[in-house]
Amino acid sequence: MTRSAGLAGLASLIADPTRAAFCLALLDGRAWTVTELAAQAGVAASTASEHLSRLVDGGLLIERRQGRHRYLQLAGPHVADLLEGLAAHVDPVAEPRPTLRGSRVSAALALGRTCYDHLAGRIGVAITDAMADKGLLDLANGCALTPEGSAWLVEGLGIAPNRLRDTKRPLGKACLDWTERRTHVAGLTGALVCRTFIDNAWLKRIGSGRAVTPTPSGTEALRGLLGITLSAP
Amino acid sequence: MTRSAGLAGLASLIADPTRAAFCLALLDGRAWTVTELAAQAGVAASTASEHLSRLVDGGLLIERRQGRHRYLQLAGPHVADLLEGLAAHVDPVAEPRPTLRGSRVSAALALGRTCYDHLAGRIGVAITDAMADKGLLDLANGCALTPEGSAWLVEGLGIAPNRLRDTKRPLGKACLDWTERRTHVAGLTGALVCRTFIDNAWLKRIGSGRAVTPTPSGTEALRGLLGITLSAP
DNA sequence: GAAACGGTTCGGTGCCCGCCGAAGTGTTCG
């Protein structure tokens, strides 16, 4: 009885279209302000403020107050997993008709973007496929990291071995992409790969958005490490 | 925009306490009638009927009409995964104070039960732990099935190798148990193990409920195959 | 200090939805 109330309470946080829009926007892992989110969802700032307070109270978001701004972001990888899991079960929805300006934006997003703390888009899928081909990931097992995969992260990417001993998070985890309709690697492995690529300046963010694009050294690294050559957009 | 509406629509199906109670009851994988679910949730049959129609329309449940009965069950493993994922994120809730009759029922459930199509409770956790100890599962990787695990399913449990080539479902998958607060193996592996134990009459259902208990031959099989000796309840 | 800005609080409005009981349909059983 009380258990169903808890489940319903959690679901009701996401059951409003405006709050759902906030959650989807925040899935890029960055921190947004109240006004930005209000504009994104098309509601008044007062409405957004109330919704966001509910999401914070419900534990889905955390807030960081700074001057006259209030920055909001997802409360952690578990929330991102939760939202991804839900979003993956939404039946294939009618795509909004493409606009001229919209298609340029979505072309950049389709090439590569952050999905919370890992990579998605064509780049994310290509990395996943290449790692699976080399026996580093086991796609039949929910993108599990193989022993060879652990070794590759350490020797190929230069990740400290103790970084792989996260007690809570699964090493490899499948995340369903909604532009490619393909799974790509998330979990601790996805986060470490993304972080390495950004830290090494192999990928850089476009503007203030979540889209990312390879730098020249990144294009080289993708080919050298994984044999990936991205086709033109 | 339309994407957030889809996400909100899916969440709103679970956002009602009565519908959430239905979903939790159906998580045992069996088919229930409208009247049974209405009694379980404490609402009128007419109310339950309307709720259940919504859940069917939303794709979470499927129905099978048979005579004057309407049997309802989860639409598939993906729905069970979805609900498990949500339920796992509900913050540790105040346990309902135990009643005398209730404690006997929950003792049986705590020992062993079906959780959709795999095993949960102390039996489910014990099997998972034993398989991990023998190197058949990789707990750090989301309960992924190792190559040794595949071989064990075929040679130890007598499962046909082609049964392991399910294109869609992950082989191993972690499922969080809410009585043990421990992960246990789900996914295709969990389903095959559960099915083998039931088919071999190593476990039998208690009454019409979802609780299961080992038979004498099952106690023997648990010790012989995995070295498991269950302590008294 | 004044003006601009980001955010919050507060009334008020309208809509949606969960609930029930009563009446109706179809099935089973005697």
Added chain:
DNA sequence: CGAACACTTCGGCGGGCACCGAACCGTTTC
């Protein structure tokens, strides 16, 4: 055939909540 049963449909009631604009508070800028 009639009674019991499982379920559905309908009307009506009540509560909750998403939304907005206006007023207000604190910060930044000029």
